[in-house]
Structure formats: C-alpha cells, structure tokens
Amino acid sequence: MPRRPFGRLAATLLAAAALLTAGAAGTAAPPSPLPPSGLDRHRIAAERFGNDARWYEDRIPFLETADPKIDAVYYYRWALYRAHQRDLGEEGYISTEFLDDVPWQREPYASLNDATGFHLGEGRWLRDRRPADDYVNFMYRGGNDRHFTDHMADSVWGRFLVDGDREAALRHLPVMRHIYRLWDEKFDFAKGLYFVEPLLDATEYTVSSIDASGGKDGFRGGDSFRPSINSYMAANARALARLAEMAGDAAMARDHAARAEALRARLLADLWSERLTHFIDRYQVDNEHVKYWAPIRNRELVGYLPWMFDLVPDDARYAAAWTHLLSPASLAGKAGMRTVEAGYEHYMRQYRYLGDAPECQWNGPVWPYQTTQVLHAMANLLDHYRERGPVTRSDYMRLLRQYTALHYQGDRLDLEEDYHPETGRPIVGLDRSHHYFHSGYVDLILTGPVGIRPRADDVLEVNPLLPPEGDPQALDWFRVENVPYHGHLIAIRWDSDGTRYRRGKGLAIEVDGREVARRETLGRLTVDLPRAAPPEPARPINRAVQLVRGRFPIGSASSGTEAENLHDAIDGRLWFFPELPNGWSSAPSPAEQWYAIDFGKPIDMARAELAFFADAKRFAAPLDYRIEAWIDGRWQALARPQGRPLANGVTPVQWRPVKASRIRLAFRQPRGRAVRLVEFKVFGK
Structure with a gap:
C-alpha cells in the first residue's frame, strides 16, 4: 500500500513538494455537474458477473481502460475476492487464502494470517465495508494466531487511509499492541532484528533454508534475519505509533515510533549487502552448513520489500538494487519475477512433491504473492523517490501487464499459486491452487495506473503512474468510478486526447458526481476533501452455518x-x-x-x-x-x-x-x- 518515505520530516517535505508540483501543473476546477456519460455499471456487471451481478453493482469500483486484459483481470479479481468471503455466521465474514480446506489452516474457520495484508488491501476499496470490518474484528478477537508473519497492523492503517473511519481503526489498538509484543520471541535483542524460519514467512525453499540443509532440502529450517519480517514489523510499529497518536496516547506513540526507527536503522545497516547491492537475509541458525550472522550468497525478490513500506532512504546507493529486477541474468524471467536469481546453485531444482505433483518452492518460481509486493514497492519508488535507479514508468507498466498475463490459463481466468519464470505456466497446479488469494491486483490498479495515493489528512491525491503518450506501455484512456474515499464516492478520468469521454483532454477528478479538479497532462493532482462519515455496514446474521462438522446446524x-x-x-x-x-x-x-x-x-x-x-x-x-x-x-x-x-x-x-x-x-x-x-x-x- 502506498506511503511516504519513512520519517515525519521526510514525509512533510515530500508532501509539500507534491502540493507545490500540483499547484504548478494542475488546476482546481470549480465544481461542475457532469453530463450523463459515466460507465454503464449495470451493463458491465451483467457482462462480467452474469447472474451474480447484483452483488457487485453497488459494491465495487467500476473500471475501464484502453487495455481489455487489465479490465478483465480487474473484474476477475473482484470475483476472486467475493469467492473468498467465508460467512462464519455470528462472527461475520473472513477472507480465505484457499477456496477449500487445507491442513494448515486455523480450524474451524479456514483462516490464515499470512495473506491478511492483501485481503485488506483489496477489501478497503469495497463500498460495502462489512467484509473488511468483520475480518479485522475476527483477527483481533483471537483469529490471528501468528502462524505466519504478517503486516496486519499496517494494513489496518492502510484501510483507514481509504475509509477515514477513526473508530474502526482504533477499535482493537490494545490487542494490536499486545500481538506486536508477542513477536519478541522472534527478536534478537543483541542484533536488534527479527528472525524467522522461511516456511513461517510463507516462503519455503529459500536460499537460507536450502543452504542451511547443505542443499539437501529446505522445507523446514534456515531461520534468518530477513528483509520481510523486519519490514513488516517496522511498518506495524509505525502504524501503531500513528494510531496511538490519533488515540491521544502520546507515550505509546513515542515508544512505537522509536521501535520502528530503530528497526529501520538496523535493517539498513545490517541487511543491506554492498557486495550484492541488495537487501538480503543473514542466518540466525548456526550449523555445519551455515554460520550465525553470515549473509546468504544470492539475491532474492524479497529484497525489495523495504520499499513497499517506504523504509529506504532516497539514495542512489540503494536504488541500484532495482537493476537486478530488470536483468535477465538475475531476477527478470521471461514470464515474471524470479524469487531468486538465476545464478543460484539450486535455482528451480524441484525438491518437494505431493505424489508426483510438484509442490510449492521459492527457489526461482514466480509467485503472485511477492510479485504484488514488488509492484507496490516499485509504485512507491516512481511516485515519490527521486533516485529510481533504472526503473521507468514503462518498466512498471510492462511488469504489471506481465503479472496480468499470469492470471490467464489460455482464455480462462484462474490465478494459481506459482509459475515457471520462463514459460508462465503453473507449477503446482493442485486442486487447492485454483483461484488462489495470496496476492493483490485491485489495490495495485487503483494506487498505480489510476494513481490514488491514500492519505490520512483531508486531501485526495492522484498521480497515475503511466508512461507518456506514445510509449508502448502507455494507456490512452481510463475511467474508474464508484470508488469510496473518506466517506465520498470519487471518480478518476484520463483521456489523452479527449475523444474517449468527450469531456476534454487530460486528467480529472470527480467527487460525488461533480468534477472538482483537472489538468491537461499526466501528473499529480490534489484536492481538498473534508471527510464525511462512511456508511455503517448492514450485518444480517446467517443462521445456517455449520462451522464444525457434526454439530448444529x-x-x-x-x-x-x-x-x-x-x-x-x-x-x-x-x-x-x-x-x-x-x-x-x-x-x-x-x-x-x-x-x-x-x-x-x-x-x-x-x-x-x-x-x-x-x-x-x-x-x-x-x-x-x-x-x-x-x-x-x-x-x-x-x-x-x-x-x-x-x-x-x-x-x-x-x-x-x-x-x-x-x-x-x-x-x-x-x-x-x-x-x-x-x-x-x-x-x-
């Protein structure tokens, strides 16, 4: 989810610069009524969702772009989101990672905490606030068993940035703080960093776990200080500090801001490799194969996660890491982002099977999970960093389209767990793998190409991350509407030459059906938007849910x-x-x-x-x-x-x-x- 670079001073300076830029390039238009030429939501819902259209028509933001595949996957991802809403009866709804049961889920709910960040990232854009609200309530009323690492506190903050609901954001603050401190069991107080077994980071068969086994396996073991868990925990601490400040708890705010900054400092000092110009793991395990505190020997895709949470300084030294993502010799596969670079000794070696079917591994395959995270990181880089290394908006859109293509199995839409980086074909392909929900797409589209940059203040900021007209990755037009933001419904329109929507060329913002700002070129637009109270969700209780087999009903x-x-x-x-x-x-x-x-x-x-x-x-x-x-x-x-x-x-x-x-x-x-x-x-x- 998009944010400003870490630290209040940096955030203030960059926000001021953004406003100055918008003032120079964009013009705030006086509110004006719109001609009746918005999207035909009823028709689109019927075409995309058939007989189930009614569920979507008043709930989701509607989108059309110049790229029909982006449109198709966008609506498919809303169908995926709906399919993964499990009704627990009196406990409301949760989002599931797998459609059906898997042995490692939390019984009897079928919940897993590792994908909560994606689930809340997608769900925050739904007009019906019940699914995300119920899910947060469930997780903080005992549902988060910390089976895996997560950045859920940060995701609660990210949801607040969209819906502006202060009460909902603060409802579970004491429990959020308690869960954060439970992770002390994975904190090395001497090093000032968190460590985790890669399997419990939801990434089995990484460089650290394979090498810790001497190359023999890698499903278990390989505990390491990783960029992932340390980025998550820094982001969670920062979110808790901001929520505590909002709640008026100055002591808690200071404590967690200090924790976040200390963790960020250690991540930059100790997990950055000058040799590899990349953020990497260091071993916490010590055995005959690897030594405590030694760095891993190859780059992994997880090294970009610090940018997802704006933990990295705006410095060319760090921006050089993005070279590896674009290099075919390193992390750039023909069909997607490799999870470890191609030069690794055990790259794409298949260790684990279920019968004769390949099982999940992170030693090279493309994962929608981490691809989503890196695209969020890249969006932050392009939106508010000056030092971007070799990355351009054209690169970003090319990789977004590459990820879009992974959703297709021929002409059929079905996102699975992982893919071969050269062919784009599913690797695991088990029954459980169909329509897998451990990634995001709606959130990527709305915050990236569309460019909505959610904020805590009463400002709506839009900066579409599109390359200029004429670039092969450009989008000549798009429109999104019915987007909930701070208690309002907004629409964003881009029309490069004015011929698509016939309301003039350029970028425009509409709030509650009236145009409030526009500019003739792509760029940042901001508009003051006093928040309104978001509607309270209806909560009818389904009495016919059998959570435990053999019990009533x-x-x-x-x-x-x-x-x-x-x-x-x-x-x-x-x-x-x-x-x-x-x-x-x-x-x-x-x-x-x-x-x-x-x-x-x-x-x-x-x-x-x-x-x-x-x-x-x-x-x-x-x-x-x-x-x-x-x-x-x-x-x-x-x-x-x-x-x-x-x-x-x-x-x-x-x-x-x-x-x-x-x-x-x-x-x-x-x-x-x-x-x-x-x-x-x-x-x-």
Missing part, C-alpha cells in the same frame, strides 16, 4: 447424503468457479428432491438466500422450488416462488416470519440433470 437430504456433500451447502462458502466443486449435489432423478437444515432448537426465520451452480452439462437450477418449515409436527410451506431460481447467482426468498427448528428446500430438477446447491442461507427478521 446439520444438513440432510433426499440423495447425495455423504457427510461432506451435506456440509458443503451450509459451510459459509459461496463461489461458482467450475474448477473446484462447492455445495451439495443431488442425484439426477425424476423424483422430487430436498435439502433440509436442523438447527437443534427453534430460531426466527424470515428469509433465505439460495445459490445454485449450473454448467450446461451435469448441473442445472431447479425447475421450481418451495421453502418449508417443520411446524406443529409437519412440513408447512413458507414460500412458493414463481419461476426458476437463478443459476450461478443468489436468489432471495422472503416469507412471513416464523419460529421453527427445521427448514427445507424442496424442488424438481430438469430431466437428466442434477442440482448443486452451493449455499443455503437463512436469516431472521
């Missing part, structure tokens, strides 16, 4: 009665991707079918949401259906809707409120087809 059915099949219709997960089945599947039969939920006690029932999957092959939506409740010892109809329910979308059903302990969906299915009930949600009044 319990599903039963007329067919397809395997325990896991029954569980999948009430597991709080909802997606329509065909690559990974989800939901209860009936048997194809001419007989009426049903799926029932037993709550174990009477509950209030007033409405339901039904989601069905269809694929034009085996599964189709029911021909007709009704909702029944067990009342007075028999099934009684609550609703008999007319027509068929939606396929690959959500059908709402309402009835007069009743109190009952069981509910049932009964239906007829098309001849020769089965029905897959993706999710059956039940709500009270």
Whole structure:
C-alpha cells in the first residue's frame, strides 16, 4: 500500500513538494455537474458477473481502460475476492487464502494470517465495508494466531487511509499492541532484528533454508534475519505509533515510533549487502552448513520489500538494487519475477512433491504473492523517490501487464499459486491452487495506473503512474468510478486526447458526481476533501452455518447424503468457479428432491438466500422450488416462488416470519440433470 518515505520530516517535505508540483501543473476546477456519460455499471456487471451481478453493482469500483486484459483481470479479481468471503455466521465474514480446506489452516474457520495484508488491501476499496470490518474484528478477537508473519497492523492503517473511519481503526489498538509484543520471541535483542524460519514467512525453499540443509532440502529450517519480517514489523510499529497518536496516547506513540526507527536503522545497516547491492537475509541458525550472522550468497525478490513500506532512504546507493529486477541474468524471467536469481546453485531444482505433483518452492518460481509486493514497492519508488535507479514508468507498466498475463490459463481466468519464470505456466497446479488469494491486483490498479495515493489528512491525491503518450506501455484512456474515499464516492478520468469521454483532454477528478479538479497532462493532482462519515455496514446474521462438522446446524437430504456433500451447502462458502466443486449435489432423478437444515432448537426465520451452480452439462437450477418449515409436527410451506431460481447467482426468498427448528428446500430438477446447491442461507427478521 502506498506511503511516504519513512520519517515525519521526510514525509512533510515530500508532501509539500507534491502540493507545490500540483499547484504548478494542475488546476482546481470549480465544481461542475457532469453530463450523463459515466460507465454503464449495470451493463458491465451483467457482462462480467452474469447472474451474480447484483452483488457487485453497488459494491465495487467500476473500471475501464484502453487495455481489455487489465479490465478483465480487474473484474476477475473482484470475483476472486467475493469467492473468498467465508460467512462464519455470528462472527461475520473472513477472507480465505484457499477456496477449500487445507491442513494448515486455523480450524474451524479456514483462516490464515499470512495473506491478511492483501485481503485488506483489496477489501478497503469495497463500498460495502462489512467484509473488511468483520475480518479485522475476527483477527483481533483471537483469529490471528501468528502462524505466519504478517503486516496486519499496517494494513489496518492502510484501510483507514481509504475509509477515514477513526473508530474502526482504533477499535482493537490494545490487542494490536499486545500481538506486536508477542513477536519478541522472534527478536534478537543483541542484533536488534527479527528472525524467522522461511516456511513461517510463507516462503519455503529459500536460499537460507536450502543452504542451511547443505542443499539437501529446505522445507523446514534456515531461520534468518530477513528483509520481510523486519519490514513488516517496522511498518506495524509505525502504524501503531500513528494510531496511538490519533488515540491521544502520546507515550505509546513515542515508544512505537522509536521501535520502528530503530528497526529501520538496523535493517539498513545490517541487511543491506554492498557486495550484492541488495537487501538480503543473514542466518540466525548456526550449523555445519551455515554460520550465525553470515549473509546468504544470492539475491532474492524479497529484497525489495523495504520499499513497499517506504523504509529506504532516497539514495542512489540503494536504488541500484532495482537493476537486478530488470536483468535477465538475475531476477527478470521471461514470464515474471524470479524469487531468486538465476545464478543460484539450486535455482528451480524441484525438491518437494505431493505424489508426483510438484509442490510449492521459492527457489526461482514466480509467485503472485511477492510479485504484488514488488509492484507496490516499485509504485512507491516512481511516485515519490527521486533516485529510481533504472526503473521507468514503462518498466512498471510492462511488469504489471506481465503479472496480468499470469492470471490467464489460455482464455480462462484462474490465478494459481506459482509459475515457471520462463514459460508462465503453473507449477503446482493442485486442486487447492485454483483461484488462489495470496496476492493483490485491485489495490495495485487503483494506487498505480489510476494513481490514488491514500492519505490520512483531508486531501485526495492522484498521480497515475503511466508512461507518456506514445510509449508502448502507455494507456490512452481510463475511467474508474464508484470508488469510496473518506466517506465520498470519487471518480478518476484520463483521456489523452479527449475523444474517449468527450469531456476534454487530460486528467480529472470527480467527487460525488461533480468534477472538482483537472489538468491537461499526466501528473499529480490534489484536492481538498473534508471527510464525511462512511456508511455503517448492514450485518444480517446467517443462521445456517455449520462451522464444525457434526454439530448444529446439520444438513440432510433426499440423495447425495455423504457427510461432506451435506456440509458443503451450509459451510459459509459461496463461489461458482467450475474448477473446484462447492455445495451439495443431488442425484439426477425424476423424483422430487430436498435439502433440509436442523438447527437443534427453534430460531426466527424470515428469509433465505439460495445459490445454485449450473454448467450446461451435469448441473442445472431447479425447475421450481418451495421453502418449508417443520411446524406443529409437519412440513408447512413458507414460500412458493414463481419461476426458476437463478443459476450461478443468489436468489432471495422472503416469507412471513416464523419460529421453527427445521427448514427445507424442496424442488424438481430438469430431466437428466442434477442440482448443486452451493449455499443455503437463512436469516431472521
């Protein structure tokens, strides 16, 4: 997430310079009403999301650009975000990393803390603030088990920069501070740095873990002082200092600002390698293969993370590191960013398999996870550093498009875990790998090419990181609208020659439907924007979530009665991707079918949401259906809707409120087809 270079003085000076630049190049236009020529959000939602369009239409920012692949992946990433929202019932929503269960998740929720930064980075741009709000609440009410490293406190601050909600940002401050101090167990007080086993940094088979095994393995071991954990912890400390200052706790603010600055100083002094001109690991482990405090021998992509959090001085000495990212002999693969440079002895050696299928490694493969981080780092470099090494805006857009291409499997959109750096083909490709959510894209687009630079003050700043017109990586036009920012809805428009939108050439900002600033060329624009209170999210509670198999609520059915099949219709997960089945599947039969939920006690029932999957092959939506409740010892109809329910979308059903302990969906299915009930949600009044 974009920020200013570290330190209050540097931030103040650069912000002042930015405002002076904007004053010289941009003009604040008097508010003016717009002609009705914005994006047709209803049409776009229908084209991109089909029958599920209703969920997106009033929730997401809508985008169009001169690059149709960027557009397609942008909307796919919102579908990915929606698919990973798991409904926990009374505990609200969380974002998952894998669509389905994996053995190392936190039970019974399927949560993992390592991807929280990406989840909140994407979710902060959603008009519906509930998913991100619920997720933060869950993590700070016991959900963050510190299984992996994370930068969640920094992500809470990053969310505040967009929504401006002070109360939400400060709600868990004491717990955030407590979790930060729990990481002391991974702090070397003599060196003033944090260390971690690469596996618990969510990056197994790194240079440090492989070399610590003598080249024999690398899944476990290799504890090291890494640029990642130290960048995360410096950013978390800085965020806690800023939140504490906002809360009026001067002592906590001073303490965590000092911690952040001390950690930053040690990172710069000890993890920068003059020999490699790169930030690198130093070993914390000491064995027959490697020695404590010795540096690793090769460059890794993780060395760019300090720029993601603006920890690096604006100095040509450090900017030289970016040369390696653009070098085919080092970190630049033909299809993506290598996680370790090609000259490493064990580069792309496959150590680990699941059966005969390759498993995850970080000794060269391209990972969307770290690619996202480096693109954020590069955006910071281009936005507010003078010393940029060899990096240009054209390089940035080329690498962003390279990352965009990884989302495609032929003509099909399906982001997986890791990729071969030369071919761009998935390496792992397991069932769990489909539509993987340990990366970002929406946040990259809105803060990079579109150029929204979120701030804590009452200013909206926009600086699209696009190369000039005529560059092969340029975008001639774009428009994004319905973007929530500090309680307002904003739109950004770029039209290089004025012919796309016919409102004049250049860059323009709109706030709540009125144009407030414009300039004729690409560059920085700022506008004063007093914040408004963001809308409070609605929080209806789904009563039909079975978190623990075998406990209430319990599903039963007329067919397809395997325990896991029954569980999948009430597991709080909802997606329509065909690559990974989800939901209860009936048997194809001419007989009426049903799926029932037993709550174990009477509950209030007033409405339901039904989601069905269809694929034009085996599964189709029911021909007709009704909702029944067990009342007075028999099934009684609550609703008999007319027509068929939606396929690959959500059908709402309402009835007069009743109190009952069981509910049932009964239906007829098309001849020769089965029905897959993706999710059956039940709500009270």
